[in-house]
Amino acid sequence: MLIFLWAESQGHVIGFKGQLPWHLPADMHFFKTVTTGNTIIAGSKTFASFPHALPNRKNVVLTHQSAANFPASVTVLDSFDAVRQYAAQRPTEKLFVVGGAQLFNGLQADVDFLYRTTIDAGFDGDTWMPALDYSKFQRINRQPGVRNEKNPYDYVFEQFQRIVD
Numbered sequence: 447m448l449i450f451l452w453a454e455s456q457g458h459v460i461g462f463k464g465q466l467p468w469h470l471p472a473d474m475h476f477f478k479t480v481t482t483g484n485t486i487i488a489g490s491k492t493f494a495s496f497p498h499a500l501p502n503r504k505n506v507v508l509t510h511q512s513a514a515n516f517p518a519s520v521t522v523l524d525s526f527d528a529v530r531q532y533a534a535q536r537p538t539e540k541l542f543v544v545g546g547a548q549l550f551n552g553l554q555a556d557v558d559f560l561y562r563t564t565i566d567a568g569f570d571g572d573t574w575m576p577a578l579d580y581s582k583f584q585r586i587n588r589q590p591g592v593r594n595e596k597n598p599y600d601y602v603f604e605q606f607q608r609i610v611d
């Protein structure tokens with residue numbers, strides 16, 4: 447199953463200058479908790495924003511580049527159809543599409559679950575979450591985040607499931 451996992455701030459901002467616009471350790475912890483033991487699928491720009499392939503989970507990268515440009519542990523796919531095929535071959539596995547905008551845009555017709563963190567703060571951005579058709583999804587969970595010194599924003603974790611008609 448394909449799951450989008452992302453955090454967005456006001457105005458659907460998700461990125462700035464190749465990185466996250468904010469520092470929100472509670473969301474990084476959530477990311478680690480839900481993806482560990484599963485699979486992440488990242489665009490090459492998002493993958494480049496990581497210090498290295500993320501440990502204790504399968505790393506899949508979407509790129510037109512040669513696989514030789516990536517660590518040997520990484521699975522390299524070269525088209526959205528290749529991602530769809532990869533997912534179809536693994537129907538019971540949780541495959542977390544972790545961005546960026548290009549992947550969220552190209553795979554929105556295929557995604558089964560949405561794991562969204564909404565940060566109620568404004569940041570400069572150059573990358574935005576595409577408009578998703580939320581009428582095709584039902585919310586299955588909502589958990590406000592804890593605001594504290596290290597996480598100085600209001601934020602909420604939500605999960606949505608595609609409505610099967």
Ligand SMILES: NC(=O)c1ccc[n+]([C@@H]2O[C@H](COP(=O)([O-])OP(=O)(O)OC[C@H]3O[C@@H](n4cnc5c(N)ncnc54)[C@H](OP(=O)(O)O)[C@@H]3O)[C@@H](O)[C@H]2O)c1
Pocket residue numbers: 451452453454459460461462463464465466488489490491492493495508509510511523524525526544545546547548549552573
């Ligand atoms: N807030 C969040 O939750 C979140 C999540 C993820 C990312 N981000 C941020 O978003 C920004 C990056 O997002 P982005 O949209 O610019 O880039 P991206 O989606 O991460 O990566 C784009 C790259 O993916 C590859 N790609 C895209 N479509 C492809 C296709 N159909 N076939 C083969 N390869 C394909 C291409 O790689 P090649 O050029 O190598 O061919 C393309 O340049 C960063 O600032 C990052 O920090 C934020």
